[in-house]
Amino acid sequence: MKVSLTVNGKPAAFDVEPRATLADSLRHDLRLTGTHIGCAHGVCGACTVLVNGDPVRSCLILAVQTEGASVTTVEGLSHDDHLTPLQASFRKHFALQCGFCTPGILTTAHALLTAEPYASEERIRDVLSGNICRCTGYIPIIEAILDARGAYQTQSAAA
Amino acid sequence: MNAVNSYVGQPVERIEDLRLLRGRGQYVDDLHFDGMLHAAILRSSIPHGRLLSIDTTAAKALPGVVAVITAADLGHQVPSIPLRLAPLIDLVPYEQPAIATGKVRYVGEPMAVVVATTAAIAEDALDLLDYEIEALPANVDTKTAAANQSLLFEPMGTNNTLTYTAVLGDADSAFAAADPAETVIIREQLTTQRHTAATMECRGVLATWDAATQHLAVYGAAKVPFQSRGMLSQMIGLPESQIDLIEGDVGGGFGMRGEFYPEDFLIPFAARHVGAPVKWIEDRREHLLTCNHAREFDADLELLCRRDGQIIAVRGHINGNIGAYIRANATIAPRNVAQFLSGPYAIPNIRLTSSMLVTNKTPTGTYRGPGRFEGDYFRERLLDIAATELGIDQVTFRRKNLHRAVDMPCQLATIDPVHKEEELDNGDYQSTLDRCLAEFNWTEKAPLAGQKIDGRQHGVAVACFIEGGAAGPRENARMTLDPDGKVSVYVGSTIVGQGLETVLVQIAADSLEIPMEQINIFHGSTTYLHEGFGSYHSRSTVMGGSAIHLAAEELKARIKAAAALRLNCSADQVSLEGATARSPTGAIAWAELAGEKLASAGSFANHHHTYAYGAHAVHIALDPGTGQIDIVDYVAVEDVGRIVNPQTLKGQVIGGVVQGLGGTFLEHLVYDREGQLLTGSFADYLLPTATDFPTIRAFTSEEYPSPINPIGAKGAGEGGVISVGGIIANAIASATGVQPKHLPFSPSNVWELLNPTVDEGR
Amino acid sequence: MKLPKFDYASPATVAEAVALLAGHDTAKIISGGQSLMPVLAFRMAYPSLLIDLRRIPDLERIDISETCLTIGARVRWCDIEDDHRLTTAHPLLAAAIPHVAHHQIRKRGTVGGSLCHADPAAEMPGLAVACDATLTLAGPSGVRTVNAADFFLGPLTTALASDEILTHVTLPAWPASRRWGFQEFSRRRGDFAIAGVAAFYDPDGHGLAGNAHIGVIGVNDRPRRLPQAEAALNGTAADAEAITATAAVAAAEVDPPEDIHGTARYRRALLATLIERALTTAATA
Numbered sequence A: 001m002k003v004s005l006t007v008n009g010k011p012a013a014f015d016v017e018p019r020a021t022l023a024d025s026l027r028h029d030l031r032l033t034g035t036h037i038g039c040a041h042g043v044c045g046a047c048t049v050l051v052n053g054d055p056v057r058s059c060l061i062l063a064v065q066t067e068g069a070s071v072t073t074v075e076g077l078s079h080d081d082h083l084t085p086l087q088a089s090f091r092k093h094f095a096l097q098c099g100f101c102t103p104g105i106l107t108t109a110h111a112l113l114t115a116e117p118y119a120s121e122e123r124i125r126d127v128l129s130g131n132i133c134r135c136t137g138y139i140p141i142i143e144a145i146l147d148a149r150g151a152y153q154t155q156s157a158a159a
Numbered sequence B: 001m002n003a004v005n006s007y008v009g010q011p012v013e014r015i016e017d018l019r020l021l022r023g024r025g026q027y028v029d030d031l032h033f034d035g036m037l038h039a040a041i042l043r044s045s046i047p048h049g050r051l052l053s054i055d056t057t058a059a060k061a062l063p064g065v066v067a068v069i070t071a072a073d074l075g076h077q078v079p080s081i082p083l084r085l086a087p088l089i090d091l092v093p094y095e096q097p098a099i100a101t102g103k104v105r106y107v108g109e110p111m112a113v114v115v116a117t118t119a120a121i122a123e124d125a126l127d128l129l130d131y132e133i134e135a136l137p138a139n140v141d142t143k144t145a146a147a148n149q150s151l152l153f154e155p156m157g158t159n160n161t162l163t164y165t166a167v168l169g170d171a172d173s174a175f176a177a178a179d180p181a182e183t184v185i186i187r188e189q190l191t192t193q194r195h196t197a198a199t200m201e202c203r204g205v206l207a208t209w210d211a212a213t214q215h216l217a218v219y220g221a222a223k224v225p226f227q228s229r230g231m232l233s234q235m236i237g238l239p240e241s242q243i244d245l246i247e248g249d250v251g252g253g254f255g256m257r258g259e260f261y262p263e264d265f266l267i268p269f270a271a272r273h274v275g276a277p278v279k280w281i282e283d284r285r286e287h288l289l290t291c292n293h294a295r296e297f298d299a300d301l302e303l304l305c306r307r308d309g310q311i312i313a314v315r316g317h318i319n320g321n322i323g324a325y326i327r328a329n330a331t332i333a334p335r336n337v338a339q340f341l342s343g344p345y346a347i348p349n350i351r352l353t354s355s356m357l358v359t360n361k362t363p364t365g366t367y368r369g370p371g372r373f374e375g376d377y378f379r380e381r382l383l384d385i386a387a388t389e390l391g392i393d394q395v396t397f398r399r400k401n402l403h404r405a406v407d408m409p410c411q412l413a414t415i416d417p418v419h420k421e422e423e424l425d426n427g428d429y430q431s432t433l434d435r436c437l438a439e440f441n442w443t444e445k446a447p448l449a450g451q452k453i454d455g456r457q458h459g460v461a462v463a464c465f466i467e468g469g470a471a472g473p474r475e476n477a478r479m480t481l482d483p484d485g486k487v488s489v490y491v492g493s494t495i496v497g498q499g500l501e502t503v504l505v506q507i508a509a510d511s512l513e514i515p516m517e518q519i520n521i522f523h524g525s526t527t528y529l530h531e532g533f534g535s536y537h538s539r540s541t542v543m544g545g546s547a548i549h550l551a552a553e554e555l556k557a558r559i560k561a562a563a564a565l566r567l568n569c570s571a572d573q574v575s576l577e578g579a580t581a582r583s584p585t586g587a588i589a590w591a592e593l594a595g596e597k598l599a600s601a602g603s604f605a606n607h608h609h610t611y612a613y614g615a616h617a618v619h620i621a622l623d624p625g626t627g628q629i630d631i632v633d634y635v636a637v638e639d640v641g642r643i644v645n646p647q648t649l650k651g652q653v654i655g656g657v658v659q660g661l662g663g664t665f666l667e668h669l670v671y672d673r674e675g676q677l678l679t680g681s682f683a684d685y686l687l688p689t690a691t692d693f694p695t696i697r698a699f700t701s702e703e704y705p706s707p708i709n710p711i712g713a714k715g716a717g718e719g720g721v722i723s724v725g726g727i728i729a730n731a732i733a734s735a736t737g738v739q740p741k742h743l744p745f746s747p748s749n750v751w752e753l754l755n756p757t758v759d760e761g762r
Numbered sequence C: 001m002k003l004p005k006f007d008y009a010s011p012a013t014v015a016e017a018v019a020l021l022a023g024h025d026t027a028k029i030i031s032g033g034q035s036l037m038p039v040l041a042f043r044m045a046y047p048s049l050l051i052d053l054r055r056i057p058d059l060e061r062i063d064i065s066e067t068c069l070t071i072g073a074r075v076r077w078c079d080i081e082d083d084h085r086l087t088t089a090h091p092l093l094a095a096a097i098p099h100v101a102h103h104q105i106r107k108r109g110t111v112g113g114s115l116c117h118a119d120p121a122a123e124m125p126g127l128a129v130a131c132d133a134t135l136t137l138a139g140p141s142g143v144r145t146v147n148a149a150d151f152f153l154g155p156l157t158t159a160l161a162s163d164e165i166l167t168h169v170t171l172p173a174w175p176a177s178r179r180w181g182f183q184e185f186s187r188r189r190g191d192f193a194i195a196g197v198a199a200f201y202d203p204d205g206h207g208l209a210g211n212a213h214i215g216v217i218g219v220n221d222r223p224r225r226l227p228q229a230e231a232a233l234n235g236t237a238a239d240a241e242a243i244t245a246t247a248a249v250a251a252a253e254v255d256p257p258e259d260i261h262g263t264a265r266y267r268r269a270l271l272a273t274l275i276e277r278a279l280t281t282a283a284t285a
Helices: A022-029 A085-092 A102-115 A121-128 A139-158 B057-061 B089-094 B119-126 B142-146 B171-177 B225-236 B263-274 B284-290 B332-339 B372-390 B394-401 B429-440 B442-448 B500-512 B540-567 B590-596 B646-666 B724-736 B747-754 C014-023 C036-041 C077-082 C091-099 C111-117 C123-130 C227-233 C240-253 C264-284
Strands: A002-007 A010-015 A048-051 A054-057 A070-072 B037-043 B049-055 B065-069 B110-116 B130-135 B160-168 B183-192 B204-210 B215-219 B243-246 B278-281 B297-306 B311-323 B349-358 B414-416 B456-469 B474-481 B487-491 B519-523 B575-577 B580-582 B587-589 B599-605 B610-623 B628-639 B697-701 C007-009 C027-030 C049-052 C062-064 C068-072 C134-139 C142-147 C152-154 C165-172 C179-185 C195-203 C209-217
Touching (some): A022 A048, A121 A139, B037 B263, B057 B065, B065 B119, B110 B263, B142 B311, B171 B311, B225 B263, B263 B278, B311 B332, B332 B349, B332 B372, B372 B394, B372 B456, B394 B429, B429 B442, B429 B697, B442 B610, B474 B540, B474 B590, B540 B580, B540 B599, B587 B590, B628 B646, C014 C027, C014 C134, C014 C165, C068 C111, C077 C091, C091 C179, C123 C165, C123 C209, C209 C240
Parallel strands (some): A002 A070, C027 C049
Antiparallel strands (some): A002 A010, A048 A070, B037 B110, B049 B130, B183 B297, B456 B610, B474 B487, C062 C068, C134 C165
16 A cells, blocks of 8 residues: 655655554665664554654554654654754763664653653653663653753744 | 873763664664565474474465475484583583474474565464474473473483582581571572563574675674674584674663574574575564573572671572573573672671573573572572561671671682682772762661551661672774774674773773774674674673773884884884874874784783672662552662773663662563463563652762773673662561562562461461 | 554545444454554454544544533543543543553544453543443444443453444533542553542532442453442441441452452452542542
């Protein structure tokens, strides 16, 4: 089946079986391998992408369900060779080790801070409870997201 | 090390992050080759039985299926996976065949490999494979296995494959001579539960076979690629020079990934068999079912101490539930649980036996702090039970028994086979305990023990630990001065996400006295060095770092010599200022020497383990209505000899503590009586999330550098996890007066412990 | 864990969707997919056709009237979280929904999907039963309504026929004077409940509890109200003594499962704790 959608701001197309998940289609058809598959059953959050701005588990969505949608993956978070403020904050706080869960956490955090630039630590933890990390113990991730709020607050004030 | 640069000791931001944060990592499933095919593995659904037949007809007929491989395709003898560590001849009969042949011995054992044009079709084909297994009774626990009623390996006549003995002094005499008026004996049966590393990235193997050059390239390697290459060479019948194992980005290891698994043979075999690249990516269900399991021990232990709290002896027996085969490093945990049970405490008489029992469950291997998490749980439980019995405060009891700095180096128990001696190197165990208690504010928190506040019972506990690291025999590095004036560093150490690239470049930069940006690092793959040894047992900062340091010294010497020829002076008149070589009369940039193809090599050998050490303290609040335990505060303190990057180190400590908490409260690989794994997905195998353990504080120090390596570092990747099980158990006892014996402390288990049924009593 | 093969359709109307269901023996509806997709990933079902509701209009509304609250089957959990009217229009619903799974799941998962999946530990089926909801089903012969109490038949089993679609669920209007409490206990944030309670009562002129509704999840093979516990609470002042007595009746009234997350004995005791806490909140808030 043919699917037309927007990925990271550009038109994209899949020609896939109905059973192909969005996660697999992004990775294999579009070669956007930044989105990782950690469990394929919707628990770990590594595959989180933004669909129409919402952070969702791409392993639980069929590619054929994304006709006309706008999808953002980790590759679409930055537009040049610089790290975004969120990414820079992750680096500053050592909020990643093996990096496998990181893309799903970045997209989730980006969506959260875009919608709620003043999110509290409790709120951040609650939202991030849907992303499993095995390496960091989460503490530096939460610190990084808290520290990145400033950039989103400035952005939202300017808007 | 030198004073020009000072990257070592600084929280340098990680090099790895630049690609990982942008989704530009290259994990094995990110690799693509034209004409690549996909494999799926047919796995036994029966825990123990005779494999009678597999019918591949329907599967082979499915459009898109290219091949279905069974034992019959492997030739006259199916190769077995050799033991990598502690290879005793007695254990060879228990090695795992690369594919099931004759018998199946655990649910998940590979029986066939399907190769197809897509992974989905390969999985469709699995549904079409028919097989016949004549079921045999399954051994699920060590007691059943030890009864030898249903043998996994009939010719061996027993399921008890090997018993280790750890001895120091003379424990039996000490117990025999003990005067009940002056001493007390604590005897307990304690268990730790089966759990596993559960990395975020599942395993994967991508093999390519070049028929023209008869060369096999295998991607997805980790941990010990050179050793795995040696094993693959032996099993597949190709010289090592015709095989390369390539390491890319790796989504976590924790001791589990990178050991040789059946798929590490089957996928390269398949690639040769079909003449095309073959990729196999494990799914999460397979991962929980087939990756090395760990931690399942039951112990019956006695502690003898004087009434003033001085420990005299410990003895007892530990059973390891090893699973169906002895895998590449399966001996490590059973050996360690006995040899290191005494930890940082001066226990003069030890006699511990540790038996490795095969059972019809997934085979086991190492998982962070292998045998140490378990041994420390057993020991710290015994200490607090003894302290309670004697009316001695838990801190005082520990202080009385910790090794003193002046007494080191000092012997640990010697383990047989193969009569391996160990000694603790150096350190002040009292001082890390002091720091831990101070940071935790023990004097203020301790009185809360046993109190009910807002409906919750409060408890506190402290634990001390050692962490062995820097396993030998050696590590290799080489360096080249490249045309652009940069230095390329090639090292045998491997990455698993621990920030090793950054740490090693910090060391290289300080050793070479040039900026980090001038250095490229290449690690792990067999294409880079003649021989490498990999990352395990927290060895790579010490071993890889020291090899790099030595290679750097040699490269600088060669640069000075080459510069001397150009500058018409003697080598000892040349000084290096960053990437420029200066003589009294001139200077030359390193880039200008590139044509000389200057290179160096370093090899660092080590036969002594380092011992980082420390203490943890915890404050819990237990809700008796639900069994839920919250960590109110957790403090971890560790001295690591030399801190190369304080932030990556802290990351290891906190990550380790959280893994330990997962293993203590949440994680359990549960089998039913028939040998079926019930926790086969992340819905049932529960990992810690961001809301579970938000309060952990880590402090590190470098008071006692290691005397055995030029960096002074001690391996420190595993310390965070080691104390956790024991300290939480002791905190529960502190909160409730009830003595826990069995991990994990799920809410239901905690509630049951506090509410025994009438016939259990207490 | 690649999905098995199936065909896919995304009809534009309920009637089309019903016709597709009726025409295919093993067709399944896909709404948010948050329950169905894992089932397919584990190959626990092999539907021949997935019928996606995403193009069908008018299934995504939350309508509040004087007499009832109507939630379309395709309303997502996040839509409920974001609808501020519900804080007063149905505070129990508003309090319970943030317990459903995780943030990302709540951006896709739907009310209809959860109700039709009927996990015995899921919140929405529990709320539907606790609140005497009615479910509206569309089939080839027309539309019918079923009481929640009659809809959930067992674990993952409902009264929905294989050719029917749930279009919306209706909850009775919520009186302002109602006292309520919601308590759920799970291993981690967002996990399925080991036990959960949605309870309310309406105080009479003398401040005594009446019309008690105690709905529980995780402690039976389906969500249930507990009539004996409700009877124990009705007519009391809902003081500590009455609450403790009610909790004890409730613990005896359920038939909890025994599994790797908890023994049956533990679940009974846990339920008693949760009922005490839910009713204490109800009585004192």
